[in-house]
Amino acid sequence: MEKDAFAQQLPVEKYTRNIENKSIFxxxxxxGDLTKPNFIVSYAWGNYRNDLVMTMFGRLMLLMVGLIVISWLPCLGIARYFTRPLVQMERHVGRMAERDWHEPISTSRKDEIGRLAKAIESMRQRLVRQDRAQQFFLQHTSHELKTPVMVIRSYAQSIQDGVYPKGTLNESVGVIMKEGERLRYRRPEIKWEMDLAPHTTLIGDQEQWKIALENMLDNQLRYAKSCIRIVVKSQSLDNENAVKGQTSLSKFCISNDGPLLDQAIADSLFEPFRSGGDGQFGLGLAIVKQIMDHHGMTVRAANQRDGVSFYIEPGKQTDKTSVPKVS
Known part of the structure; x- marks a missing residue:
């Protein structure tokens, strides 16, 4: 060390020596001045460094364990804060799957979980409205059908037993026919205006087209004030087997002079159990849309200056060889 000190040129230098297989630092x-310098020597054995490193490592590990233990409780609280609403929403969705959707989901959170809860609550409200609509529809249908069906059943049972409530078979059957007609709309005051293209061929199933057109006409009779207009436009068939001069449907339009549609109602008019302007619910127009989709046609409703028009028009191409033609 003395030799190193006198030979040292810099103010501070670090050295390492081995003494009896032991390291010293x-x-x-x-x-002081250059003529009479003073030297300060600081030293430490190598095992002291190792002990210091081990001691620092142990304290560091202890500090890390302490931090983990201390932070575990806040982390647990934060995890419960985030997972509690998710668990509640899971339970609500499970009950909704079992048609128990009358308990609302309330939350005051503004984050993504809050937006998810609001979306589920909106879905729940729509399900409640649809359920009420279906219940109303069933109750209304049951009420409308109960009286004529009971009369028809009683008269049919009496005739089967050989008893004629109206005296004769024809008169008794006439009552059954009359009660059956109560299930249909009767509007003798309605004026019909028709512009039909001759020899028009409908591509598809005859019974389905019949059901679709009947439902469309029933809807017009329900809302028309005094007039119903039907326009059928056609185009020439390009089928090689088509009869010469025969045409296919290009557009079917049926209009009435009833009240105009609200835009919100018009957008969902062809969905099941949707209410019209008078609050009535039904499946007629929804069935029309399903039949038109099956036949590659489109159906829509639009407000006109003097009423509402319903359009049936060709949509995507269909395989004409797989469905029959209806003239």
Missing amino acids: YVIRKE
Whole structure:
């Protein structure tokens, strides 16, 4: 160390020596003037460094364990804060799957979980409205059908037993026919205006087209004030087997002079159990849309200046060889 000190040129130098297979580390600091310098020597054995490193490592591990233990409780609280609403929403969705959707989902959160809860609540409200609509529809249908069906059943049972409530078979059957007609709309005051293209061929199933057109006409009779207009436009068939001069449907339009449609109602008019302007619910127009989709046609409703028009028009191409033609 003495030799290193006198030979040292810099103010501070670090040295390492081995003494009897042991490492010693020392630092020599040179102070004073150049003629009579003073030296300060600081040293430490190699095992002291190892002990210091192990001690620091142990304290670091202890500090990390302490931080983990201390932060575990806040982390647990935060996790419960985030997962509690998710668990509640899971339970609500499970009950909704079992048609128990009358308990609302309330939350004051503004984050993504809050938006998810609001979306589920909106879905729940729509399900409640649809359920009420279906219940109303069933109750209304049951009420409308109960009286004529009971009369028809009683008269049919009496005739089967050989008893004629009206005296004769024809008169008794006439009552059954009359009660059956109560299930249909009768509007003798309605004026019909028709512009029909001759020899028009409908591509598809005859019974389905019949059901679709009957439902469309029933809807017009329900809302028309005084007039119903039917326009059928056609185009020439390009089928090689088509009869010469025969045409296919290009557009079917049926209009009435009833009240105009609200835009919100018009957008969902062809969905099941949707209410019209008078609050009535039904499946007629929804069935029309399903039949038109099956036949590659489109159906829509639009307000006109003097009423409402319903259009049936060709949509995507269909395989004409797989469905029959209806003239």
